Amino acid sequence: MQRKKMLIVGLAIALLIGVVSAATISYFGQVKMTATVKQAVLLDGKDVTEMPTIEETETVAGGEFFLRSHWLQSQTSVPVDLKFETYIPGDSAGITVSYLKSTGYKTTVTTSGTYPINVTVEDIGDWIQWTFNFFACNTTPVTGGGHFAGAVIISFDGVKPAFQIYDNDGTCAAFPWGTWLYSPYDLTGGGWHGWHTSEAAWNTPVANIWWIQAEGARDFSDNPGGKFIVKIHKTMLDATFYWAVYANQYGFYNPNNGDSCYPSNFQWGSETFVQATILEEITSPFTLYPGEVLPFYIKYKFAVNIQPGTYTIYSTVKPAS
Amino acid sequence: MNRQFVLLALGLILTIPVFQSPIFSEQFRPLQGLHVVKSLPLNMVAGSTYGWEVSFKNPKSEEGLMNVTLEVTEKKTVVGFGEFHVEGTLESYDNPPREHHTLPLTFMETSGGTFQSQALISERFNIIKLEISSVPNLMPGEYTFTLTITIQYKSGQQTQFKETS
Numbered sequence: 001m002q003r004k005k006m007l008i009v010g011l012a013i014a015l016l017i018g019v020v021s022a023a024t025i026s027y028f029g030q031v032k033m034t035a036t037v038k039q040a041v042l043l044d045g046k047d048v049t050e051m052p053t054i055e056e057t058e059t060v061a062g063g064e065f066f067l068r069s070h071w072l073q074s075q076t077s078v079p080v081d082l083k084f085e086t087y088i089p090g091d092s093a094g095i096t097v098s099y100l101k102s103t104g105y106k107t108t109v110t111t112s113g114t115y116p117i118n119v120t121v122e123d124i125g126d127w128i129q130w131t132f133n134f135f136a137c138n139t140t141p142v143t144g145g146g147h148f149a150g151a152v153i154i155s156f157d158g159v160k161p162a163f164q165i166y167d168n169d170g171t172c173a174a175f176p177w178g179t180w181l182y183s184p185y186d187l188t189g190g191g192w193h194g195w196h197t198s199e200a201a202w203n204t205p206v207a208n209i210w211w212i213q214a215e216g217a218r219d220f221s222d223n224p225g226g227k228f229i230v231k232i233h234k235t236m237l238d239a240t241f242y243w244a245v246y247a248n249q250y251g252f253y254n255p256n257n258g259d260s261c262y263p264s265n266f267q268w269g270s271e272t273f274v275q276a277t278i279l280e281e282i283t284s285p286f287t288l289y290p291g292e293v294l295p296f297y298i299k300y301k302f303a304v305n306i307q308p309g310t311y312t313i314y315s316t317v318k319p320a321s
Numbered sequence: 322m323n324r325q326f327v328l329l330a331l332g333l334i335l336t337i338p339v340f341q342s343p344i345f346s347e348q349f350r351p352l353q354g355l356h357v358v359k360s361l362p363l364n365m366v367a368g369s370t371y372g373w374e375v376s377f378k379n380p381k382s383e384e385g386l387m388n389v390t391l392e393v394t395e396k397k398t399v400v401g402f403g404e405f406h407v408e409g410t411l412e413s414y415d416n417p418p419r420e421h422h423t424l425p426l427t428f429m430e431t432s433g434g435t436f437q438s439q440a441l442i443s444e445r446f447n448i449i450k451l452e453i454s455s456v457p458n459l460m461p462g463e464y465t466f467t468l469t470i471t472i473q474y475k476s477g478q479q480t481q482f483k484e485t486s
Contacts, residue, residue, distance in 0.1 A: 033465075035365050038365065040369075077370065078370075080368060
């Protein structure tokens with residue numbers, strides 16, 4: 001009788017286990033893979049793990065400004081709202097930081113004078129380029145033995161010249177004719193109305209200056225297309241600056257020597273200029289669209305009365321929300 | 322004679338739970354029909370949306386409650402709440418296909434990077450289609466996506482599938 005009870009209890013336990021087991025997992029499987037997630041927006045081609053901030057250190061006496069170029073690239077398929085943030089350790093009074101982008105500046109002008117030419121000024125990315133087209137207005141040179149001369153004159157305030165880039169047409173005997181030279185303006189240093197282009201010490205071949213490029217031979221025989229190209233790196237200009245051009249053609253026409261310039265009232269010694277705004281402020285927040293590459297510039301401006309010294313400024317690009 | 326019959330019956334009854342245990346199930350009853358139809362790419366970009374499709378068979382071809390869990394983890398960082406967004410649909414049909422059903426799957430984020438959704442399934446063949454996106458400022462890194470599918474039947478029997486990408 002006792003054995004029979006034990007059997008019944010045993011059966012009941014077995015049934016209970018069976019019922020409970022009916023709720024256990026019957027099938028199981030697993031596959032493993034890892035996906036690498038890249039950052040949606042790159043700053044200068046780097047993500048946050050490689051370069052979290054832009055660090056700029058400048059030693060200033062006061063009154064200087066610096067333009068530095070950077071770029072953002074969207075890798076994602078959705079628009080991304082971003083904003084710039086600036087951090088200046090210590091006293092930030094007298095320091096202005098602004099974020100700028102290209103205006104796509106481009107203009108073509110015709111110079112005034114005996115033999116006008118066309119000059120196109122345009123933003124070509126990191127550079128502003130002046131293209132002199134000597135035969136745009138005069139297409140029938142009477143002789144193949146002619147020569148070209150030209151200069152780009154820059155001002156930062158629209159009144160006082162800062163420097164000129166010119167093709168040496170015998171102005172400075174220290175350099176071969178046709179050498180592209182850079183010469184700064186300095187009214188306090190004497191010279192001719194502040195220009196020192198005849199003095200060797202005041203001229204530097206542009207081949208030795210990283211932020212200037214100039215090409216175009218002086219002689220028609222080496223430059224039958226009649227083109228000069230002068231480029232200045234944007235970071236050495238300003239968001240708004242002023243320019244003028246001077247050109248000369250010799251030996252092509254009758255009379256055989258003709259100057260031209262732009263603006264029309266430009267004269268050496270009493271220079272006038274054209275305003276060019278090549279950069280405009282980026283209003284935060286701003287949207288970076290899928291696949292967009294946005295070159296941008298940070299302008300660091302130091303007040304004239306700032307304490308002279310070395311300043312470090314940090315900039316970051318962050319999601320707007 | 323009666324005792325032998327009882328012992329035999331007892332043995333048969335005990336055999337069922339033993340072979341239904343996860344260990345034996347894993348070894349002897351692999352996930353039939355479970356496979357990735359469309360894989361997540363090996364390289365992704367934060368902010369973008371990527372599709373992940375998994376197909377499986379309803380083992381009992383009867384109505385069951387399906388629980389879908391997607392877990393997103395990263396080796397070095399903790400996945401925060403709201404950093405990912407998941408949308409999904411369930412496509413179901415029988416063989417031969419009589420009717421093709423499409424059901425939206427609503428995923429709720431129960432904790433950072435863990436999403437859950439529930440739906441009733443009854444057809445034999447099922448495809449879960451997921452659209453996974455992240456915030457544009459997601460920390461770059463190596464992320465693991467783990468998809469777990471659990472089906473609970475009225476009888477109480479439960480079937481679990483697990484996919485990790």
